[in-house]
Amino acid sequence: MKSLLRSLSTREKVLIICAFFILIAFLIYQIVFLPMLRAREELQRQTILLEQQFSTFKVMAEHYLADKSRYETVKGELEGKKSLSVLTYLENQSTSAGIRNNIEYIRPGGSKNENGVIKTSVEMKIDAISVRSLLEFLTSLERNRKGFIISYLRLKPFFKDREKMDVIVGITDITME
């Protein structure tokens, strides 16, 4: 090998060395450099995407925490009334308002679960009640029980005394699952 190299002219040696270095450089570029360059580009793309996602995710997490806190507060309030049923509540409130005898009926309308929120419907008919008493009674009903809402009302004049009304009250009481 050495004798072969010695027998070569300078020009030939330069050409061989040139070819050797070009080959090595080409191999390094193709096998090592180029795949790494692509990997870096992919990582760059991934980093940008992740940074964007992370930023959005952080904002979403902040909003989620705020909403969750609100939800937990409402939930806590609603869970506190589980011990007292809506019918008992109506009975108690009408007694304390002095209109128990005006109530013709209290009729449960069944429950409905909406995404973990249980809506219980009750219909109540009150006869011959003055508008003032009705408003006071209904207001106290809503104020004293969280998640208690008058869903509909039907008022008609009491046939004997037009200053009084016959009223059908639709009630929706909300509790958590």
Next chain:
Amino acid sequence: MEVKTYTGATIVEALTEEKIAKENLYYIVSPGQYYKTRLTLPFRDRQKIEGILKYEVKDLLPFSDIEFLTDFLQVNSDVLSFSVEKDVVRGILDEFGGYRENLKAIVPFDMALFYGTKALLEDESFVVCDVNSEFVYIQWIDGSRIKAGVMVRSELERDGEVGKSQSAGDFPSRFVQELFMILKLSRCTGVYVNVEAGGERNWQIAKGLLEEMEIEYKDVPHSGYERYLGRMITTDPGGALPLFGLLQGVNKLPSERVNLLKEEFKPKLKGYVSVKEFTIAGILLLLLLVISTVNLVIDIGFRKNQVNLLKKKASEISKTVFGEGVFEERKAREIYSNLQEKLKVVEESTDLRFSALMLLRELVLSIPGDVVVEYSDIFIERERIKFSGNTRTFSDIDRIRQGLMSSEYFADVKVSNTGTTGSVQGFTVSFVFDISVVKKR
């Protein structure tokens, strides 16, 4: 630059002593080793001249079957060609041994003397005699042209040198003859003299002849090129004149200089680079590539860490906030959307703005206080109110309607079944109001 004289040393020995590596070398070929020919051509294109010159010159040379090289100097339509046998060039290259790739030009003595004297003398036309140990060279320069150049040998002809056969005894008469001829042609009355080291004997003969012929002579001013050549350590300022001329020629345009190193002897660019240098350059190139690759590896590592850190942070948030250990934006969005839905249901269900009692209050407050209304039926739902009754006048109905329209709770107010009912004290107006309630409050 320094000028040194090496006596007894070969070119290779002298160059080795000077530790020459990659420096360019130039060689002044003696007038006895080349032929000069003057031609007048009908064209001036350099490439054309280059193409035909060799054939034109061939017939004027004293040999016919010897390979030779030709270069030329062009002044207007005149072409002064210089031809040298290839064997002479090979011999010179052999003398340079391992330094042959450093040799960039072989310049005829005529050109070196011409460039040197032209740079030093301001005369338009002059004759110069260069005297050395072997010959006296008489050159006539007119403007930018070498009009004549004659070598008068003082020694016996040596092998390989061209020119007429001549013995040492012919020297004075030949010198006088040639000088007279040139002075006659040039109409110059005197000559410039440059004496090289070793040429003192010939100069004494020539000087005697010049004085005998009453021809004026002056020394070529050497001080003119001392500043170019730097400190003169040589005792041969005369010998430095052709060297100075050579350097002047090197700096000229290719078309204004003559180089007999042509054709297969032409200096090649690759000759500048040795195998060792090439190897070093290659290794440096590879090193650069390796450094770039290492840099890339470090960069990739850094970016991978960055990605992992982002993923880790996202997972931590995901675990803390959503209770999911692995970060998945889609799943997190699903959880959040579920919560929003629940929250909406809970808030809407517990919001008293949606209460029928609130709508009843709004209804009562929206009806003007001075309007007397007798209700017969009121039905209030979450999104609709329907109520009927009687008023005293039609305008009361309009006022009720305007009052209801001004409320932000009511989107649309319709009045239907308007009519009158009889009474002892006059008629009353019956009505049915149908109100759409705003959905989002």
